[in-house]
Amino acid sequence: MNSSSPIASLTKHLWSMMYYFVRTYIWLSLIMGISITFLMAHLVFWYLDSEQLERFVSSASQTSQQLHSNLVTIFTHSNNTCSEQNLITMREDLWRAPLIKDVVHIQDGRIICSASWGNLEAGLVLPKPTIVWPERGLQHWRAVKDPIKGDIQVNMVSDGAVAVLIVPDNAYASIPSNYPNTGFILSTEDNRYVFHASGPMAPENVLTQSGSSWRLLLTQQCNTSSKALECVTAYNAAPGLFGKGLWFISVVGVLSLAISALLHSSILFVIHQKKSLKRALRRAIATQEISVLFQPKVCLTSGRTIGIETLARWHDKHFGHISPDIFVAIAEKNGLMPQLSRLVIEKALYQASSLLKTDSNLHLSINLSMSDMSDPSLLSFINDHCSGHRIPAHQLIFEITENSASGFEGIESSVARFTSCGYQISLDDFGTGYANLSWLSKIKATEIKVDRSFTQMIGDQDPYNRNTLSAIFQLLKDLNISTVFEGIETQEQAEYILRHIPHATGQGWLFAKAMPIQEVARFINTPNSSIQHNADAAR
Known part of the structure; x- marks a missing residue:
């Protein structure tokens, strides 16, 4: 019983961890799925509502402009009399203005004649205007009873002795009214007076807003002229998902659950893929499936191959070719770099x-990372293999590359251990990240490898890139240290480097791609015509 208790406890603990892991990712997927789906749906429908509102305000503005044009025509034609000829003119103007109900003449606060009813002998008393603009000679009555028939509410506007009656529901009947949660307001330019309003919100609650908000979508167009200063404001009081019914939100909710399930599957797939890659890399290192290729480093002046760089490659039977950027990062994250570095060093020394x-x-x-450099046992490993293959230490160059500042403080002593054994040190990817002058002062490198990003600037006409390139080349001249340029792919790049730094070394596809060691030997013994061309061009 005692012997089985620890096993049962461990099993229970493992099941508890698994349950917690699955539950966490289920909730994470659910929250992400719901959030993304509802946010995207809200943004899509917000955009559609915004487009719809633009059409709405455009329609209202066109109606307002047409109405204003009719008013200008009527006020211009009037001669302030109720003569028969003037009544004919008023009727003709009225027939050409379908948005207007009637045209009347006013005298001493009474209507004395109408285009529809002719002369009114007794006259009809007008109610007090809602607002008066003395400087413009305009008066406006809002929502008053028709002073002639008294059967419906009208709006009236007068310019001097001429007044026009407008039935808002008829005048603005052409504006679509089936948009849910949508309304429009016809107001003065300063929003202090409302000529007409329709929709679910009180006009003052809309016009006091400075612009759209997450709960209110609005847009405004103004028509400014000498007589009329009018603005049309259209709004949606529930934009996006806020204005949709419960059934629609339920559909989005179901869709969000489906997306959550897809996200959950994707997250688990990525996690499984990473774990699978880690297991595959561990197995590849153990079974020595990691291979090495070599890329020549060429003297740009003489065209002679002066060195070769070791490049690790991994081709898995399940995952196919895996980039070094990926599997090196996996190795660093999971503590596999010591084994990987030793395997690459062992294969490189054996083959070369x-x-x-x-x-x-x-x-x-x-290539070595700072974690490799600070590993004392690695130096012993290198010494033993160099001795076993009878390779002099001075023929090995270790290129230090680092993606973070960790280990910077101990870099000087780490490098010193290598140089004391006769090995050379190169600072890789110079000019980017942490491979900068601070490292160079600590490392005391015998070689600098300039990052390919600077090589690619050659020929670029951008002033910033040209100035940066000029500064880098001047710095390299002042340092007076052996320099290797990575990523040379064109004749123009090689010739430019050769003109500015005659003793530079080049590496890139212009000369050769990474290749097996057998092909390196043939490459070294084959004259490189492009190098001779570069040297001639530089002269």
Whole structure:
């Protein structure tokens, strides 16, 4: 019983961890799925409501402008009399203005004649106007009973002795009224007076808003002229999902659950993929499936291959070709760098040993991270393999690359251990990230590798890039240190580098791609015509 208790406890603990893990990702997927779906739906319908509102305010503005044009025509034609000829003119204007109910003449606060009813002998008393603009000679009555028939409410506007009767519901009948939660307001330019309003909100609650908000969508167009200063404001009181019915929100909710399930599956797939890659990399290192290729480093002046750089490659039977940027990052994150670095070093020294013995001036470059450099056992490992293959230390260059500032303080002592054994040090990716002058002062490198991003600036006409490139080349001249340019792909790039730094070394597809060691030997013994062309052009 005692022996089985720890096992049962461990099993229970594992199940508890698994349950917590699954539950966490289910809730995370659910929250993300619902949030994304509702947010996207809200934004889509907000956009559609905004487009609809633009059409709405455009229609209202056109009606308002047409009405204003009719008013201008009527006020211009009037001669302030109720003569038969003037009544004929008033009737003709009225027939040409379908948005207007009637045209009347006013005298001493009474209507004395009408285009529809002719002369009114007794006259009809007008109610007090809602607002008066003395400076413009305008008066406006809002929502008053028709002074002639008294059967409906009208709006009236007068200019001097001529007044026009407007039935708002008829005048604005052409404006679509089936938009839910939508309304429009016809007001003065300063929004202090409302000529007409329709919709679910009180006009003052809309006009006091400075603009659209998350609960109110509005737009405004103004028609300013010498006589009329009018603005049409259209609004949606419940934009986006706020204005949709419960059934519609339920559909979005169901869709969000489907997206949550998809997100959950995707998250689990990515996690599984990463774990699978980690397991596959661990297995690839253990079974030595990581291979190495070599890319030549060429002297731009003579065209001679002076070195080769080791490049790790991994091709998995399930995942296919995996970029070094991916599997090196996985190795660093999961503590596999010591094993990976040792495997690459071991294969590089074994495969390149014959070539290095044949040409004592040829050097082999191998990339190391700061974690590798600070590992004392790695230096012993390198010394043992160099001794076993009888490779002199001076033929090895270790390129230091680092993605963070960690280890910066101890870099000087770490490098010193390598240089004391006769190995050379190169600062990789110079000019980017943490590979800068601060590192150079600590490392005391014998070589600098300029990042390919600077090589790609060559030929760029952008003033900033040209100035940056000029500054980098001047710095390299002042440092007076062996320089390697990465990523050379064109003749123009090679010629430019050769003109500015004659003793530079080049590396890139213009000369050769990464290749197996057998092809390196053939490449070294084959004259490179592009190098000679570069040298001639530089002269």
